[in-house]
Amino acid sequence: MSRFIVVAPGSSEAAVLATDDLARVLGVATVDALAGTTATDAALRPASALPAAVEAVRAVGEDALIAPAREASNRAFDHVAWNLNLAASTRAGVILAFDAEGASAELLTEEIAAARLRAEAAAASVVAVILTGGTPSLEVDVPVLALPLGEDAAATLRAAATPTAVTPLAFQADLIERARADRKRIVLP
Numbered sequence: 001m002s003r004f005i006v007v008a009p010g011s012s013e014a015a016v017l018a019t020d021d022l023a024r025v026l027g028v029a030t031v032d033a034l035a036g037t038t039a040t041d042a043a044l045r046p047a048s049a050l051p052a053a054v055e056a057v058r059a060v061g062e063d064a065l066i067a068p069a070r071e072a073s074n075r076a077f078d079h080v081a082w083n084l085n086l087a088a089s090t091r092a093g094v095i096l097a098f099d100a101e102g103a104s105a106e107l108l109t110e111e112i113a114a115a116r117l118r119a120e121a122a123a124a125s126v127v128a129v130i131l132t133g134g135t136p137s138l139e140v141d142v143p144v145l146a147l148p149l150g151e152d153a154a155a156t157l158r159a160a161a162t163p164t165a166v167t168p169l170a171f172q173a174d175l176i177e178r179a180r181a182d183r184k185r186i187v188l189p
Contacts, residue, residue, distance in 0.1 A: 002026070002028060002062055002063040002064070002158060003057075003062060003063070003064045003065075003066070003090060003091065003092040003093065004022065004026075004064075004065055004066065004092055004093045004094075004095055004127070004157065005033065005065075005066035005068055005083055005086065005087045005090075005092045005093075005094060005095070006018045006019045006022065006066075006067075006068050006095045006096075006097050006130070007068060007080060007083045007084060007087070007094050007095070007096055007097070007115070007119070008068070008096070008097040008098065009080050009096070009098075009111070009114075009115050009118070010098065010099070010111065011097070011098070011099045011132075012070040012071055013099065013132075014097040014098055014099045014130075014132045015068050015070065015097050016070075017097070017132050017147060018095065018097035018130040018132065018147065019065065019067050019068065021130075021147050021148055021149045022065055022095070022130075022149065022157075023065055024149075025149045025150065025151065025153060025154040026065060026154055026157070026158075028063040028064055028065050029060050029061065029063065029064050029065070030064070030065045030066075030067050031056065031057050031060045031064050031065075031066055031067065032066075032067050032069075033053065033057075033066050033067060033068050033069040033082065033083055033086055034053060034069050035053055035056035035057065036049075036052035036053050036055060036056035037049040037050075037052045037053050039069065039072035039074055039077050040072075040074050040077075042069065042072075042077055042082055043072065043074045043076045043077035043078075044074075044076070046082070046085075050082075050085060050086065050089065050169060051169055051172075051173075053086055054086065054089045054090055054169050054170075054173055055173065057086065057090045057092070058090060058173055058177070064092075066083075066086065066087070066090070066092055068083045069082050069083055069086075080118070081122065084118065084119050084122035084124045085122050085124075085167075087119075087122070087124040087125075087163075088122050088123040088124040088163070088165055088167045088170070089167045089169035089170045089173070090170070091162060091163045091164075091165075091170060092124075092163070093125055093126075093127035093128075093157070093160050093162070093163060094119050094124045094125060094126045094127060095126075095127060095128045095129070095130055095157070096112060096115050096116075096119075096126055096128070096129045096130070097129075097130045097131075097132065098111060098112070098129065098130075098131055098132070099131075099132050099133050100131040100132065100133050100134035100135065100136060101132070101133030101134050102133075102134075103134070103136070104136070105136040105137060105138055105139075108131070108136060108138055109138055109139065109140060112129055112138070112140050113140075116142075123165040123167055124163070124165070125161075125163035125164075125165065126142055127142065127143075127157065127160035127161075128142055128143045128144070128145055128156065128157060128160065129142055129143070129144045129145065130144075130145045130146070130147065130149070131144065131145070131146050131147070132146075132147050134146075143156050143157075143160075172188065175188070
C-alpha cells in the first residue's frame with residue numbers, strides 16, 4: 001500500500017509534523033484532503049464535496065500522501081470525520097498521530113482505541129500510530145512510530161495491507177475508472 005492519510009484527533013500540530021516527516025521518508029506525491037473542494041463546501045455540502053475530493057486524490061495515483069484537512073474557520077466542519085471518510089473512499093491507510101508529551105501510556109492507549117473505533121465506524125483502516133513529543137511503550141496491535149521517522153518506518157508502512165472496505169464512493173469511482181479504461185460508458189442513477 002502506498003496511499004496514506006494522517007489523522008490527528010487531538011492535535012493539528014501533530015498532524016502537520018507527522019505529515020511533513022512522512023512526505024520526507026516516503027517520497028510520494030502529496031495531495032490536499034480538500035483538493036477539488038473547500039472547507040466550507042465540505043462542512044455545508046459534504047454529499048457533493050466528498051466525491052470531488054475523492055476524484056482529486058485518485059487522480060494523483062496509487063502512491064500518495066493525503067495532507068489532512070484541519071480545523072477550519074467554519075466550526076461546523078468536522079475535520080476528523082472528513083479525513084476518515086476520505087481515507088475509506090480512497091482506500092488510504094490511516095496513520096493516527098498523537099502528541100505524547102506529558103501523556104501517560106494508559107491515556108494514549110485509550111485515545112488510540114477511541115480513534116480506531118471511530119475509524120472503523122467510517123470503514124477506514126488504521127495502519128500505524130505516530131507519536132510526537134515522546135515515545136512511551138504502548139500495548140497496541142498496530143505499529144507505533146516516533147518522530148523523526150526513518151527508513152524502517154517507511155518500510156513498515158509500505159508493508160501494511162491495503163484497506164479492502166468498499167464505500168459507495170469507492171465503488172462508484174472504481175466503476176468510472178474501469179469504464180474509462182475500457183472505453184465504455186456506464187450510466188449511474
